[in-house]
Amino acid sequence: MENFYEYDEQFRDSIGTVDKEGKRLWVYPKKPKGKFYTQRGIVATILLGLLFSGPFIKIGGQPLLLFNIFERKFVLFGIPFWPQDFYLFGLAMITFFVFIILFTVVFGRVWCGWACPQTIFMEMVFRKIEYWIDGDARQQRKLAEAPWNGIKIWKRTLKYGIFLAISIIISHTMMAYLIGIDQVKEIVSSSPFDHWSGFLGMVFFTGVFFWVFAYFREQACIAVCPYGRLQGVLMNKDSMAVTYDFNRGEPRGKIKKGEVQADKGDCIDCKLCVHVCPTGIDIRNGSQLECVNCTACMDVCDEVMTKIDKPKGLIRIASYTNIVEGTKRIFTPRVIGYTIVLAALMVGLTTLLTRRSEIDATALRVPGQLYQKLPDNKIQNLINILFINKSFEPVELEVKIRDFPDAEILQVGKPQIKLQPNSTFETVFYVRVPLNKLHTSKMPIRIDVYKDGKLVTSTKTNFIGPLNIK
Ligand code: SF4
Numbered sequence: 001m002e003n004f005y006e007y008d009e010q011f012r013d014s015i016g017t018v019d020k021e022g023k024r025l026w027v028y029p030k031k032p033k034g035k036f037y038t039q040r041g042i043v044a045t046i047l048l049g050l051l052f053s054g055p056f057i058k059i060g061g062q063p064l065l066l067f068n069i070f071e072r073k074f075v076l077f078g079i080p081f082w083p084q085d086f087y088l089f090g091l092a093m094i095t096f097f098v099f100i101i102l103f104t105v106v107f108g109r110v111w112c113g114w115a116c117p118q119t120i121f122m123e124m125v126f127r128k129i130e131y132w133i134d135g136d137a138r139q140q141r142k143l144a145e146a147p148w149n150g151i152k153i154w155k156r157t158l159k160y161g162i163f164l165a166i167s168i169i170i171s172h173t174m175m176a177y178l179i180g181i182d183q184v185k186e187i188v189s190s191s192p193f194d195h196w197s198g199f200l201g202m203v204f205f206t207g208v209f210f211w212v213f214a215y216f217r218e219q220a221c222i223a224v225c226p227y228g229r230l231q232g233v234l235m236n237k238d239s240m241a242v243t244y245d246f247n248r249g250e251p252r253g254k255i256k257k258g259e260v261q262a263d264k265g266d267c268i269d270c271k272l273c274v275h276v277c278p279t280g281i282d283i284r285n286g287s288q289l290e291c292v293n294c295t296a297c298m299d300v301c302d303e304v305m306t307k308i309d310k311p312k313g314l315i316r317i318a319s320y321t322n323i324v325e326g327t328k329r330i331f332t333p334r335v336i337g338y339t340i341v342l343a344a345l346m347v348g349l350t351t352l353l354t355r356r357s358e359i360d361a362t363a364l365r366v367p368g369q370l371y372q373k374l375p376d377n378k379i380q381n382l383i384n385i386l387f388i389n390k391s392f393e394p395v396e397l398e399v400k401i402r403d404f405p406d407a408e409i410l411q412v413g414k415p416q417i418k419l420q421p422n423s424t425f426e427t428v429f430y431v432r433v434p435l436n437k438l439h440t441s442k443m444p445i446r447i448d449v450y451k452d453g454k455l456v457t458s459t460k461t462n463f464i465g466p467l468n469i470k
Pocket residue numbers: 244249266267268269270271272273274284300301304314315
């Protein structure tokens with residue numbers, strides 16, 4: 001039985017949704033039903049609720065999430081992030097990818113079937129509308145093959161009209177995450193001539209979503225999604241995934257009246273697991289790149305097993321090791337290694353996030369200036385400081401030179417350092433140090449920034465003096 005995969009390897013030569021001439025084979029999956037489908041429906045409803053309510057949720061007057069790449073404004077859970085925080089974003093991305101790798105090594109593509117927006121929209125929204133209007137797989141196929149008549153025109157108009165309406169809603173929601181809900185409301189409530197770029201953006205994204213869900217469908221998972229392509233390297237024989245128990249199921253075969261079942265496995269070769277699959281594969285061929293772990297085949301096979309009075313779980317969430325040896329091995333050395341790396345990254349990210357200041361400052365000596373000697377025997381440098389207020393409050397700041405009691409720092413021109421919410425302010429300072437306090441011609445100095453008398457950040461630069469100082 002260990003050589004199960006050897007007796008039919010043909011499926012590896014082609015993909016289930018393309019014929020020998022390379023033409024697309026349209027998948028008409030049978031409508032799933034069962035325990036897992038119901039659970040997926042609940043998970044999808046919660047996730048869709050979160051997705052569509054997200055742009056309306058504000059924390060302290062700020063959006064929950066905003067990824068305004070056009071104006072370089074990013075808000076995560078009400079906390080603003082600036083391009084200067086890019087190192088945090090980079091670290092968060094690395095942490096996220098390690099998490100995805102670890103999750104995939106242990107649980108396979110559970111993400112794809114249960115949480116990926118593409119699958120949720122396709123299977124839990126668009127496909128359900130299709131079943132409602134066109135009927136189950138058989139009726140859908142019949143309608144597709146039927147000549148254009150009144151009923152077909154009406155059904156197609158209704159279906160694609162609803163698809164378009166949902167695509168418009170999705171594209172507006174996506175734009176709300178990009179430019180903010182207030183901007184989207186403004187674009188929607190005014191003439192397209194006043195917001196050409198915003199309007200065209202919405203039209204473009206609506207078109208993309210409509211095309212993906214009405215036409216491209218499972219091809220996005222099979223041929224485009226990079227995560228799907230990574231499965232081959234991420235998953236191993238200990239990874240949990242939707243798996244057919246070939247030990248129990250083979251040799252497969254239909255039960256004929258009066259036949260002794262003992263010579264056969266539990267799989268009655270009804271092919272319902274194939275008919276229900278939204279990516280058009282046969283899970284009995286083993287773990288495949290096209291499988292998005294949607295569990296529809298588990299539901300239908302459980303129903304068959306119940307009918308023929310066999311235990312459920314012929315197709316179940318299991319690893320190859322689990323099927324062959326009957327054991328479960330989750331904490332393999334690879335998983336332990338990824339877990340340690342992930343824990344270290346999460347600790348690092350949390351530390352950096354909690355220590356992140358809402359005020360940032362960068363000091364640089366004014367280009368082309370060295371130093372000036374003043375009549376009172378002090379050396380003066382001109383220092384330029386860029387302040388960033390990452391908060392949503394106006395702030396007033398003060399600066400002091402650290403550990404240098406006789407040094408002075410004076411703002412050139414403007415008397416105050418005032419910053420509007422979420423803004424920058426750049427200004428020049430005189431830094432003066434008595435000549436007799438300089439120990440070297442180039443001394444590092446640290447400038448502390450205070451808000452309401454509290455140290456909020458500090459920045460470093462070099463103070464330049466005459467060369468003959470020893
Ligand atoms: S649904 Fe179950 S019994 Fe039917 S073909 Fe698939 S694995 Fe075999």
